[in-house]
Amino acid sequence: MSARRMTTPRSLSARVIKVALQACAAALSFLILLAGTLTLFGIRAKTALPAIADGAFGGWQYGHLYALSETVVEAVPLILTGLGVLVAWQAGMFSIGGEGQLLIGALSAMTVEHFIGNTPAPLITFLMLVASVVGGALWGGIAGWLRTTRNVQEVISTIMLNYIALYLVGAAVLGPLQEPSHSGPETALLPDPVLFAHILPAAWTGGITARLHTGVIIALIAVPCTAVWMYRTRTGFALRLTGRNADAARTAGFSVDRVRLIAMVVSGALCGLAGSVQLLGVSARLDQQFSPGWGYSAIPVALMGGLTPGGTLVSALFFGALTAGTNSAERTAGVPAVVADVLLAASVMAVVAIRAWRGRAQLASGGD
Amino acid sequence: MTTAPQLGEQLIVPAIITHDITRLFGSTVALDSVNVRIEAGVVHAILGENGAGKSTLMNILAGILRPSRGHLEVFGMRRDFRSPTDARSSSIAMVHQHFTLVPAFTVAENLALDSPAGRKFTPYKPTKASSMAMQTAERLGWSLDPTSTTGSLPVGIQQRIEIVKALATGARIVIFDEPTAVLSTREIDDLFRVFKLLKQSGCTVVLIAHKLAEILAVADDINVLRRGKVVAACKAADTNEKQLASWMVGQTFSTGGYQRPGSEIEAQENSNTPALQLRSVSAAGDRGEQVLDAVSFCVGAGEIFGIGGVDGNGQNELAEVLVGLRQIKAGTITWHGQPFKPGSSPTVGFIPQDRRKDGLATEMSVKDNLLIQAVQKKEFMRGPFLANKKLNEVAANLASKFDIRSAGLSTPVSSLSGGNQQKIVAARALYSEPEFIVAVNPTRGLDIGASRFVHEQLIDASRRGAAIVVLSTDMDEIAALSHRTAVITRGSIQEYEIRGRSAEDIGMLLGGALNPEGSRG
Structure with missing residues (x-):
C-alpha cells in the first residue's frame, strides 16, 4: 500500500507531462497540416491563418466573445454526436449512423411540437428533447437489433438508416410538417419561447447577438455523464470489455448481444439529442439541409479524441473553432470554408495511419 | 525399401x-x-x-x-x-490445416488465384489460368471438376484442391500442416500415395x-x-x-513434488453422490459436427478430475459445456443431483484454453482484467455505480496474492509476460472461491515457477472443497494434479489411470494406437 502511495504522484505528474507533450505535438502537426492544406488551395497561409484564428477566437481581449461563441455553437452538435460515436465504437459497434439518428431526433422533436403546439413553452421544449432522445435511441436500436439477431453488420445498416432518415425528413417537410404557406420544403419556425435562450449578454459580444444558447449546457453535462457511465458502471465496463474482446466478455458471463444493443441505443439517444439541441438552439426549423453532416464529422471528432469523453470534448471544440474560423475567414480573407472538412478528413486519416503503423510495428517486433 | x-x-x-x-x-x-x-x-x-x-x-x-x-x-x-x-519464390508452399480456399469460387477460380497466369493483367480466364493446376491434378491421379463450387465439395476434395494449388506455384518443397486430421482412412491412404508420387517427382x-x-x-x-x-x-x-x-x-512422470490432497477426503466424498455428474452428454461443434459423443463422468467435491488428450478431440467444447457457454444436444448434467446451472448453481471459475482470445482484453488495464468477474457481483456496487474503492482493493489483493508482476495496475495487460497474463486469468477464476472450476491447459506457455504456482492454487481450491476438471494436453500436468484421470479421444472420454503407465503407453494412447484397455488397437 505504501509503495502505491509513493508511486502515484510521480506517475501522475509523468502522465500529465506526457499528455501535455502529446497535445503540443498534435497541435503543432495540425498547424502544419492546416498550412499545407491552405497552400494546396492556393491561399497564402500567412494571411489565412490569422484570419481563421480571428474567426475562432478573435476579439476576446477586448471583451468581445462573439467569435468564441461561434466556436462553441459549432462544437455543440459535434460534442453530442461525438459522444454517441464513442459509446458505440467503444463497444466495438462501428456505427456510421450518427447522421440518421440526429435527423430522426430532430424529426421526432418537430413531430411532438406539431401535436402539442399549445402547451406551455418550457414543457414543449422538454418534451421535444425527450422525443429526440427516444427517436434517436430507437433509430440506433434498429441497427443494434439487426446486428444481434440477424447478424447484419452495423456499418452497412447504419448507413442505410441514414438515407431512410434523410428521406423521412424530406417527406415530412413536404407533407405533414410543412410550413402553413406550403411554399418551401421546410417546417414553420419554432416559436421563440420554445427555443433555447441566448446566454451571452450583448455587452460581452460588441452589441451583436451571439448565437451561444443554453443547449451548450446540455452538451457539457453529457460529457461527464457519459464518462461516469463508461468508467464507473457495470454496463460501461461490459461495454469497454466487449469492444476490446467480445470472446472474453462472453466467456466471463456478459451478454455480448445485450451490451451491443445497449451501446447502439445510447449512441442513438445522444445523436438524437444533438438533433433537438441544434433545432432549439440554432436553426429553429427543420428541412433536408438541416445537418451539414455532423453525424459523419462526429466519427473523426471521436477518433481524434481517443474515443474518450474528455478527448471528444476537446476535439469537438477544436473542430468547432476550425469551422467557425474558416466560416469567418471565408468572408474576410477568401478562405474556402470546405478547408475545415478537408482537414477533418486528413486528420482522421493521419490518426488511422499512425495507429496502423504502430500496430504493424508491434507485430513485426514479435511482441505478443 | x-x-x-x-x-x-x-x-x-x-x-x-x-x-x-x-x-x-x-x-x-x-x-x-x-x-x-x-x-x-x-x-x-x-x-x-x-x-x-x-x-x-x-x-x-x-x-x-x-x-x-x-x-x-x-x-x-x-x-x-x-x-x-x-x-x-524459394519454391516452398504450405498446405494449411485450415484451407485458404474461397468457398464461393469454383474449383478453377480457386486454382487460378495462386497461379502465375492468374496474376498477369491479361484478360482473366480462370479455366486457362488454372489449366496447369488441372494438369498437376491429373498427374496425381485426381479428377477435379473445375466448374463445381468449392464450398460444396467434401473436405477431402477441398484438401486436394489446396494441394494442387500449392504445387501449381512450382513448389519443390511442400509443407503439410496436420493433413490427416480431417480425412477418413481411405483418404489418408490416397494422400500417402500422393506423397510418394511427389517424392518420385523430386519434391x-x-x-x-x-x-x-x-x-x-x-x-x-x-x-x-x-x-x-x-x-x-x-x-x-x-x-x-x-x-x-x-x-x-x-x-x-514426476508428481511435480506437490503434496496431493489426502485420500480420506476422496473416500468420504466418493461415498456420497458426486458433485458433478454427466450422463451420455453429446454436443455439436460450431459447424454442427458431433464433437462430444455420449460423455459420462462424475467429479466429487474436493476432487480434481484430469482429462488428458491431444488438442482438437473435443476439449474446448467440453469445457464450454461445463461452464455453460455451449448447449448440449443429448444427455443430462446434474450438480449434487439438481439441475446444473453454471454460474449460480454451482458458481464457476473458468481458466480458458486461449487466454488471449477468451480470457483477457489485452488493451485494457491489469486492474480491469482482474475485475472482469468481480464487477458482476452485487457486493461491489454502490447504487448504480461500481464501488471503485472496494474494487481497487480486490485488484491490489489479487495482484499481490497471485504475484502478478507489472509496472502498475493501470498498465495494459499486453505489456505483461505470458506467465503474468495467465496468473491474471487464474486469479480471476479462483479468487471468489467457486464451487466448480474448469481449467483448460492452465499452464500452457508458462515457465516452471508460474506453472507450479497455478497448480498449487488449483490444489488449494480442491482442499477447500471445489470440484475441479482439468483438461490438458500435458500428461505430466494431468498426472501431477489429478485424483482421477481420463483420456479424451475423438469426443469420447474413458477413465484411465495414467500414473504408473509407461510413457510409451500414454503416447500411443494419445496417438490413437492403443485402446485404453491396454491392448494395441
Missing part, C-alpha cells in the same frame, strides 16, 4: 537446413535453437505434442512468421523470408503430425520436437512407435 537417396544422387544439397532458429512470443520461448536438416526428395515428418513448437517452425519455413534469432538455408542458399510470397514433403503409425508408414526422416527443442532426429526405418512416443511425451 531403401529410403531417401533414390534421387539423392542428383540432389545432394539438402532442401532446408535451419540454423539455431529461435522464436519468442513475448517472453515465451516457442522454439529454442532449433536445428533441423531436411533432405531433398524425402518425406520428412516433424513430430511433437501440441504446443511443442511444430506449427511455429512450419510457419517460419513458410514465411508466415519470422524467427527471433537464427536463419534458414534453402537448397544451399541463405534465406530471410519476410512474407509467404518470399517463401513461395520434398514436410509433414506435421502426431499420429505415430501414420508417420512411420509414410515418412523417411523424423524430427521430434518437445517444448520448443529438437529432442530427436532419426530415420523412420531405425525407430518404432514406442521410442517415438517416449520422445514425444518425455521420459519421466
Whole structure:
C-alpha cells in the first residue's frame, strides 16, 4: 500500500507531462497540416491563418466573445454526436449512423411540437428533447437489433438508416410538417419561447447577438455523464470489455448481444439529442439541409479524441473553432470554408495511419 | 525399401537446413535453437505434442512468421523470408490445416488465384489460368471438376484442391500442416500415395503430425520436437512407435513434488453422490459436427478430475459445456443431483484454453482484467455505480496474492509476460472461491515457477472443497494434479489411470494406437 502511495504522484505528474507533450505535438502537426492544406488551395497561409484564428477566437481581449461563441455553437452538435460515436465504437459497434439518428431526433422533436403546439413553452421544449432522445435511441436500436439477431453488420445498416432518415425528413417537410404557406420544403419556425435562450449578454459580444444558447449546457453535462457511465458502471465496463474482446466478455458471463444493443441505443439517444439541441438552439426549423453532416464529422471528432469523453470534448471544440474560423475567414480573407472538412478528413486519416503503423510495428517486433 | 537417396544422387544439397532458429512470443520461448536438416526428395515428418513448437517452425519455413534469432538455408542458399510470397519464390508452399480456399469460387477460380497466369493483367480466364493446376491434378491421379463450387465439395476434395494449388506455384518443397486430421482412412491412404508420387517427382514433403503409425508408414526422416527443442532426429526405418512416443511425451512422470490432497477426503466424498455428474452428454461443434459423443463422468467435491488428450478431440467444447457457454444436444448434467446451472448453481471459475482470445482484453488495464468477474457481483456496487474503492482493493489483493508482476495496475495487460497474463486469468477464476472450476491447459506457455504456482492454487481450491476438471494436453500436468484421470479421444472420454503407465503407453494412447484397455488397437 505504501509503495502505491509513493508511486502515484510521480506517475501522475509523468502522465500529465506526457499528455501535455502529446497535445503540443498534435497541435503543432495540425498547424502544419492546416498550412499545407491552405497552400494546396492556393491561399497564402500567412494571411489565412490569422484570419481563421480571428474567426475562432478573435476579439476576446477586448471583451468581445462573439467569435468564441461561434466556436462553441459549432462544437455543440459535434460534442453530442461525438459522444454517441464513442459509446458505440467503444463497444466495438462501428456505427456510421450518427447522421440518421440526429435527423430522426430532430424529426421526432418537430413531430411532438406539431401535436402539442399549445402547451406551455418550457414543457414543449422538454418534451421535444425527450422525443429526440427516444427517436434517436430507437433509430440506433434498429441497427443494434439487426446486428444481434440477424447478424447484419452495423456499418452497412447504419448507413442505410441514414438515407431512410434523410428521406423521412424530406417527406415530412413536404407533407405533414410543412410550413402553413406550403411554399418551401421546410417546417414553420419554432416559436421563440420554445427555443433555447441566448446566454451571452450583448455587452460581452460588441452589441451583436451571439448565437451561444443554453443547449451548450446540455452538451457539457453529457460529457461527464457519459464518462461516469463508461468508467464507473457495470454496463460501461461490459461495454469497454466487449469492444476490446467480445470472446472474453462472453466467456466471463456478459451478454455480448445485450451490451451491443445497449451501446447502439445510447449512441442513438445522444445523436438524437444533438438533433433537438441544434433545432432549439440554432436553426429553429427543420428541412433536408438541416445537418451539414455532423453525424459523419462526429466519427473523426471521436477518433481524434481517443474515443474518450474528455478527448471528444476537446476535439469537438477544436473542430468547432476550425469551422467557425474558416466560416469567418471565408468572408474576410477568401478562405474556402470546405478547408475545415478537408482537414477533418486528413486528420482522421493521419490518426488511422499512425495507429496502423504502430500496430504493424508491434507485430513485426514479435511482441505478443 | 531403401529410403531417401533414390534421387539423392542428383540432389545432394539438402532442401532446408535451419540454423539455431529461435522464436519468442513475448517472453515465451516457442522454439529454442532449433536445428533441423531436411533432405531433398524425402518425406520428412516433424513430430511433437501440441504446443511443442511444430506449427511455429512450419510457419517460419513458410514465411508466415519470422524467427527471433537464427536463419534458414534453402537448397544451399541463405534465406530471410519476410512474407509467404518470399517463401513461395524459394519454391516452398504450405498446405494449411485450415484451407485458404474461397468457398464461393469454383474449383478453377480457386486454382487460378495462386497461379502465375492468374496474376498477369491479361484478360482473366480462370479455366486457362488454372489449366496447369488441372494438369498437376491429373498427374496425381485426381479428377477435379473445375466448374463445381468449392464450398460444396467434401473436405477431402477441398484438401486436394489446396494441394494442387500449392504445387501449381512450382513448389519443390511442400509443407503439410496436420493433413490427416480431417480425412477418413481411405483418404489418408490416397494422400500417402500422393506423397510418394511427389517424392518420385523430386519434391520434398514436410509433414506435421502426431499420429505415430501414420508417420512411420509414410515418412523417411523424423524430427521430434518437445517444448520448443529438437529432442530427436532419426530415420523412420531405425525407430518404432514406442521410442517415438517416449520422445514425444518425455521420459519421466514426476508428481511435480506437490503434496496431493489426502485420500480420506476422496473416500468420504466418493461415498456420497458426486458433485458433478454427466450422463451420455453429446454436443455439436460450431459447424454442427458431433464433437462430444455420449460423455459420462462424475467429479466429487474436493476432487480434481484430469482429462488428458491431444488438442482438437473435443476439449474446448467440453469445457464450454461445463461452464455453460455451449448447449448440449443429448444427455443430462446434474450438480449434487439438481439441475446444473453454471454460474449460480454451482458458481464457476473458468481458466480458458486461449487466454488471449477468451480470457483477457489485452488493451485494457491489469486492474480491469482482474475485475472482469468481480464487477458482476452485487457486493461491489454502490447504487448504480461500481464501488471503485472496494474494487481497487480486490485488484491490489489479487495482484499481490497471485504475484502478478507489472509496472502498475493501470498498465495494459499486453505489456505483461505470458506467465503474468495467465496468473491474471487464474486469479480471476479462483479468487471468489467457486464451487466448480474448469481449467483448460492452465499452464500452457508458462515457465516452471508460474506453472507450479497455478497448480498449487488449483490444489488449494480442491482442499477447500471445489470440484475441479482439468483438461490438458500435458500428461505430466494431468498426472501431477489429478485424483482421477481420463483420456479424451475423438469426443469420447474413458477413465484411465495414467500414473504408473509407461510413457510409451500414454503416447500411443494419445496417438490413437492403443485402446485404453491396454491392448494395441
